[in-house]
Structures are given as structure tokens and as C-alpha cells.
Amino acid sequence: MAKKLWLILALVLTLSMVLTSCGGGQPVSPAGGQPAGSAGAITLNGAGATFPLPVYTEWIQMYKAVQPDVTLNYQGIGSGGGQKAILDGTVDFAGSDSLLKDDQYAQMPDLQMLPMLAGAVVPIYNVPGVDDLVLDGPTLVDIFMAKITNWNDPAIAALNPDAQLPDAPIVVAHRSDGSGTTEIFTSYLGAVSQEWTDNVGVGKAVEWPADANGQGVGGKGNPGVAQAVQSTPNSIGYVELAYAKSNGITFADMINAAGNRVTANAETMQDAMAAFADAFSDRLTAKIVNAPGEKSWPIMGYTYMIIHMQENQDCAKTKALLDYIQWAISDPAAAQKAADLGYATLPDAVRDLVMAKLQEVQCNGQKVLP
Amino acid sequence: MNAETNIFAGLDMARLDKRRRRINRIMLSLTAVATLFAVIPLFWITIYVIIKGGSYLNLDLFIHLPQAMGTEGGGVLHAIEGSAVMVLFASIFAIPPALLAAFYLLHHPNTPLANFLRFSTDLLSGIPSIVVGLFGYAVIVIVQKHYSALAGSVVLAIIMLPVILRSAEEMLKLVPQELREGALALGSPEWKSALTVVLPAAAEGVVTGIMLGIARAAGETAPLIFTALGNDNYEIFQYIRQTIQYRQGVGEAFKLILEQPTDALPLTLWKYAQQPYPERVQQAWAVALVLMLFVLSLNIAARLWLAKRRRQRYG
Numbered sequence: 001m002a003k004k005l006w007l008i009l010a011l012v013l014t015l016s017m018v019l020t021s022c023g024g025g026q027p028v029s030p031a032g033g034q035p036a037g038s039a040g041a042i043t044l045n046g047a048g049a050t051f052p053l054p055v056y057t058e059w060i061q062m063y064k065a066v067q068p069d070v071t072l073n074y075q076g077i078g079s080g081g082g083q084k085a086i087l088d089g090t091v092d093f094a095g096s097d098s099l100l101k102d103d104q105y106a107q108m109p110d111l112q113m114l115p116m117l118a119g120a121v122v123p124i125y126n127v128p129g130v131d132d133l134v135l136d137g138p139t140l141v142d143i144f145m146a147k148i149t150n151w152n153d154p155a156i157a158a159l160n161p162d163a164q165l166p167d168a169p170i171v172v173a174h175r176s177d178g179s180g181t182t183e184i185f186t187s188y189l190g191a192v193s194q195e196w197t198d199n200v201g202v203g204k205a206v207e208w209p210a211d212a213n214g215q216g217v218g219g220k221g222n223p224g225v226a227q228a229v230q231s232t233p234n235s236i237g238y239v240e241l242a243y244a245k246s247n248g249i250t251f252a253d254m255i256n257a258a259g260n261r262v263t264a265n266a267e268t269m270q271d272a273m274a275a276f277a278d279a280f281s282d283r284l285t286a287k288i289v290n291a292p293g294e295k296s297w298p299i300m301g302y303t304y305m306i307i308h309m310q311e312n313q314d315c316a317k318t319k320a321l322l323d324y325i326q327w328a329i330s331d332p333a334a335a336q337k338a339a340d341l342g343y344a345t346l347p348d349a350v351r352d353l354v355m356a357k358l359q360e361v362q363c364n365g366q367k368v369l370p
Numbered sequence: 371m372n373a374e375t376n377i378f379a380g381l382d383m384a385r386l387d388k389r390r391r392r393i394n395r396i397m398l399s400l401t402a403v404a405t406l407f408a409v410i411p412l413f414w415i416t417i418y419v420i421i422k423g424g425s426y427l428n429l430d431l432f433i434h435l436p437q438a439m440g441t442e443g444g445g446v447l448h449a450i451e452g453s454a455v456m457v458l459f460a461s462i463f464a465i466p467p468a469l470l471a472a473f474y475l476l477h478h479p480n481t482p483l484a485n486f487l488r489f490s491t492d493l494l495s496g497i498p499s500i501v502v503g504l505f506g507y508a509v510i511v512i513v514q515k516h517y518s519a520l521a522g523s524v525v526l527a528i529i530m531l532p533v534i535l536r537s538a539e540e541m542l543k544l545v546p547q548e549l550r551e552g553a554l555a556l557g558s559p560e561w562k563s564a565l566t567v568v569l570p571a572a573a574e575g576v577v578t579g580i581m582l583g584i585a586r587a588a589g590e591t592a593p594l595i596f597t598a599l600g601n602d603n604y605e606i607f608q609y610i611r612q613t614i615q616y617r618q619g620v621g622e623a624f625k626l627i628l629e630q631p632t633d634a635l636p637l638t639l640w641k642y643a644q645q646p647y648p649e650r651v652q653q654a655w656a657v658a659l660v661l662m663l664f665v666l667s668l669n670i671a672a673r674l675w676l677a678k679r680r681r682q683r684y685g
Contacts, residue, residue: 013438027372041612043603043630045516045517045599045601045631047599050644053439053645054438054440054645054646054647057436057439057602058438058439058440060438060602061437061438062438071603073600073602073603075599075600075601075631077595077599088511088512089512089515090511090512090515090516090517091516093519141620220644221644222646223644225647240646242646243646246440246646246647252601269449271545275631331493341440
């Protein structure tokens with residue numbers, strides 16, 4: 001019996017080996033017959049924000065064809081987790097939607113945030129009989145402030161003269177977990193309204209005024225908020241555009257800072273990013289909410305990669321990472337993939353800033369890129 | 371005679387009897403309902419996972435690495451292999467010390483060290499697994515400067531250890547002292563009697579304890595977030611082929627298998643379930659089913675083996 005068991009085990013093992021070799025992952029074939037483990041095969045590990053995770057995994061898949069001997073691994077553990085991981089030195093790079101704090105820079109001065117992509121946040125709604133809705137900043141603020149509490153409020157009606165707005169109380173859905181999405185959304189509300197900044201504030205999690213009125217409902221993650229809105233008539237919420245797109249959820253248009261009606265798409269996102277192309281600080285970070293451009297989508301934020309400017313160990317690894325970042329922000333196919341997924345790629349001016357910063361990266365005191 | 375008739379005088383015996391039966395029926399049905407409530411969650415979960423996961427279960431899941439998000443197809447081979455590797459090494463780390471400690475407790479049940487050992491294993495089993503994960507992060511991951519299957523195995527071993535130790539101790543205690551003493555009287559050394567007499571006699575219980583420990587470790591997510599991190603490219607057969615192809619030593623293969631970020635089934639389930647893409651959520655259900663079947667089949671296999679053994683030994 002014991003022998004039989006071993007036989008079966010051996011059979012299963014060989015079978016799975018055969019199966020994986022013909023069907024599964026392509027075997028790594030280090031270029032030029034270089035032995036794996038030497039400069040030939042490089043593994044780069046990263047972790048952090050979940051917001052760019054879909055496009056990062058796509059890029060990593062695509063990059064296997066570009067550089068077969070470089071393997072990237074990116075795990076979505078949250079922006080905070082990513083920041084901690086790179087500070088602890090346990091990853092080669094990190095992803096983050098939120099900015100490093102001053103004390104984190106003090107701890108590790110060579111950390112550099114690089115904008116990689118931008119994403120939009122969109123208001124989603126569920127109002128029976130209404131399939132076309134437009135809102136402006138002050139109205140959105142008042143709704144989330146619980147000052148406008150009924151769909152037939154004159155402020156909403158004035159913006160949507162053709163809509164059959166019901167006489168029904170507004171239910172406000174929001175994230176129950178700390179989230180970069182909430183940070184972008186509240187940044188926008190704060191940029192529009194001083195009152196919002198003073199009374200509610202901007203951040204990954206805030207005290208929602210609608211909750212105090214019993215008209216608020218929380219959901220975990222984008223799916224939680226979308227679920228809450230879809231199952232609650234006369235509700236409004238906010239999710240990432242990429243999420244709304246991939247799940248076919250209708251979202252509202254906005255009146256932007258220039259007074260034009262805009263819908264969230266690649267063009268309006270690009271416009272907002274271009275409008276803020278000069279707004280970058282020395283640390284290559286910028287807020288891009290409530291952009292002044294004619295066609296700008298107003299509720300947006302960058303997502304960043306965090307790398308070291310001074311590496312002291314394996315320079316081949318550093319080079320591989322920089323090559324990958326250069327490819328990711330400049331390859332047309334990579335950009336197309338990001339756009340398909342609902343992200344906005346960097347405008348030329350911003351990309352030039354990142355490229356210039358990459359040139360400054362040093363390994364053992366030497367420049368890494370030619 | 372008089373006394374007895376006096377006690378029951380004036381009581382309607384038939385009515386009393388009826389009342390007693392009625393109460394009996396009511397209480398019996400109440401316990402039946404309570405039993406049902408205890409069993410319902412198990413069947414509910416099992417059936418729900420089978421229905422939700424079953425329709426997304428396919429061969430691809432077992433033989434492919436993940437595709438990029440939002441695309442059809444791809445599998446969770448990385449997680450299956452990662453779980454297997456980490457649970458295997460966790461067992462290697464946890465079982466020998468757990469059994470040795472159990473033997474110590476058996477032979478010296480009332481020494482201060484034994485009491486301390488019991489007390490601390492109880493404490494250890496009460497520590498939330500996420501705290502064990504943080505410990506692994508601080509002691510292994512930060513020191514080594516990278517996430518690894520090794521770190522994951524160590525934290526899983528810490529979680530398994532008290533489960534195996536305490537159940538092994540209980541089971542060894544059930545073996546009659548006379549058996550061991552008989553072996554010793556026949557001239558067998560202590561270690562030999564332990565290995566060939568006491569342990570086989572308690573094998574059923576000890577193996578069940580080990581299975582419980584493995585099932586517990588196989589289902590852990592939280593400690594692995596901090597130690598194994600996750601890795602979509604983890605594929606041990608590829609690592610083995612690679613080392614053979616380039617004629618590298620066994621050490622290099624072990625390094626690739628143990629010293630890299632690694633995925634696991636519960637970790638993948640947790641990550642996939644919160645993805646915006648329906649394909650990922652479907653795969654999460656399938657992963658839930660695979661994980662459940664793995665733990666279930668481990669349990670059933672152990673039970674079958676034990677039943678067979680028992681038949682062989684006792685006819």
C-alpha cells in the first residue's frame with residue numbers, strides 16, 4: 001500500500017511537471033545561455049498600492065516578452081504597506097497613492113516618488129428613472145455634507161432640467177476602509193469648498209456628515225461601495241473609473257472648474273494632467289484635483305512608484321528596475337494597455353521629468369543609466 | 371404500604387405521566403433544533419462554496435500561472451505550489467519538536483518545566499496569527515531583507531506547534547503505562563520503546579492532531595501577508611528545471627524555492643476576492659473550493675488510513 005502511494009505521488013509529480021512544461025508558464029530562458037542566478041536572471045520584488053495593481057500586472061506580463069530574463073513581482077498590500085516595506089528594505093520598489101511624510105524622508109533620504117499613472121474617481125448613482133446626471137463641485141460637496149438631502153433639491157434640478165428627479169431622500173455611500181480613492185475624492189471636495197476642508201477634512205478616511213444624519217452607508221473597497229449603490233435606490237457614491245468601467249457601472253458627469261460639462265475618459269484626464277504639468281514639487285509629487293483646463297476631469301490623482309536614488313548593492317538589479325520604469329512610461333503598447341483599463345498615462349512634460357530623475361539614480365556612486 | 375400510597379394520594383398519575391412525556395418531547399426537539407443550528411453553517415458553507423466555486427473550477431487552474439488581471443484564463447499553480455511548499459516545511463519544522471516535547475510531558479508530567487511548557491503552549495495557541503506574522507516579519511523578513519517561503523514556513527510552524535503538541539500529549543497519555551514498562555522490562559531502551567511501542571499505539575490520535583495542525587496552517591492568510599507576501603511567478607518545477615539545465619547544485623534550487631516571495635492559496639483567495647475584475651472574483655471562489663477540498667481530503671485520507679490500520683491491527 002505504501003509503495004502504491006509513493007508510485008501515485010511520483011506519477012502525479014511527473015505528470016504535473018510535464019503538463020506545466022508544455023502548457024504552463026514559459027520557462028525562463030536567460031539570454032545568451034547565461035546561467036540563472038548570475039546577471040542573466042533578475043527578479044525584482046515590489047509591493048504597495050492596489051489602485052494600479054491591474055495595470056502593473058498587465059505590464060509585468062507584457063515585459064516578459066520585452067526582457068525575458070527579468071521577472072517582476074508586484075503585490076497589492078496597500079500604499080501604507082508599500083511605504084513600510086521600502087523603508088524596511090524588504091522590497092526593491094514600492095507603489096503608493098499617498099505621499100511619503102517628512103519623517104519618512106528623514107529616515108531614508110534617498111527615497112524618490114515617481115508618478116507612473118493617474119486615475120480618476122467618478123460619482124456613481126442609482127436613481128430610478130434617471131440615467132443621465134451632471135453635478136458640479138458645490139452641489140457634490142453639499143450632497144456629501146448632507147446639506148442637500150433630497151434628489152428634487154433645486155440645486156440638482158437646475159443642473160439637470162430634463163431629468164425626472166424623484167422626491168426621495170439621498171443615501172450617501174462611501175468607503176468604510178481607509179482608501180486612496182477617498183483621499184482623492186475628499187481632496188476634490190476640499191479644493192472646491194473651504195467649509196469641507198474645515199469641518200470634514202481631507203484624507204484616507206473621514207467622518208462622513210451623512211452618517212450622522214443616518215443617511216450614510218459604508219462599503220469595503222470599490223466593490224462594497226458599488227454594491228451599496230446598486231442595491232440602494234436613490235443613492236450616490238464614488239468609485240475609481242477603472243472599476244466603474246470594468247464593471248459597467250454608470251457614473252455622473254461633472255461641471256469642471258472652467259464651467260464645462262465633462263465626462264471621465266482618457267481625453268479629460270489627460271487635459272487635467274496637462275493643466276498641472278508644472279505643479280510638480282522637487283519630490284515629483286503633485287495634486288491634480290479641480291484642474292482649471294477647459295476639458296479637465298476634476299476628480300483625479302497620481303499613483304507613484306517609490307525607488308531608491310542611491311543603491312549600494314546589485315547594480316544589475318538597479319539597472320533592470322530603471323529599464324522597466326522607462327519602458328512602462330514610454331512604450332506605446334504599455335500606454336495603450338493602461339488607457340484600456342481606464343488609467344491616464346503621463347503627459348510628455350511629466351514623463352520628461354521622470355526620465356530626467358531616473359538619469360540621476362546612482363549605484364555604488366556611479367550613474368546607472370548611460 | 372401506607373407511606374407509599376400517601377405520597378401519591380390525590381395525584382392524577384395519568385396526567386403527570388402525560389406531562390412528563392410532553393416535556394420530554396419538547397426538550398428533545400429543542401436539542402434537535404440546536405444540533406441543526408450547529409450543523410447548518412458547515413453544510414451551508416460547503417454547499418455554497420461548491421456551487422459558487424464548482425462552476426469556475428477547471429484544469430487551467432491547476433496547471434497555469436496567473437494571467438494579467440481582467441483577462442480570461444490562467445490559473446493558480448503558483449499558489450498551489452506555494453501552499454504545498456510552505457505547509458511541507460512548516461510540518462518539518464513543527465512536528466519533530468512538538469512530538470519530542472509531548473514525550474517529555476509524558477515522562478515528566480509534573481516538573482516545573484513541564485508546567486511552564488504547557489502554560490506557554492496554551493499562550494502560544496492563543497496569540498492571534500497576525501501577530502505571529504508580524505513577529506516573522508520583524509525577525510526574519512527585515513533581517514533577511516526579503517520576503518520568503520522560508521519566513522512563511524516558520525510562522526506557519528509556530529501556529530501548528532501548539533496544536534500538534536497538546537493533542538499529541540493527550541494521545542500519548544492514553545497509552546497504558548504497562549505497555550511502555552513491558553517494553554522496558556524486555557530490555558528495550560527508552561527511545562526504542564517510545565518509537566516502536568508508545569508512538570504506534572497512539573498513532574491514530576497523534577496523526578489526527580498533525581492533520582488538524584496542517585489544516586490550520588494551510589488556511590492561514592494573515593501571517594503570510596507579512597512573510598510570504600505573494601508572487602505570481604512562483605513555479606518550483608520551473609526552478610528545478612532551470613537548475614538542472616544550468617547544472618547548478620541542489621542548494622541553488624532550494625534557494626529559488628525557499629528564498630523568494632511566495633504565494634499561498636488563502637493569500638490568493640484574499641487578494642483575488644477584492645479585485646474589481648469578475649474573472650478574479652470567480653477564480654477566488656474556485657480557489658476557495660480547492661482549499662476546502664485540500665483540507666477535506668487531507669482529513670479524509672488520514673481517517674481512511676487510520677481506519678485501515680485499525681482493521682489490520684485489531685482484525
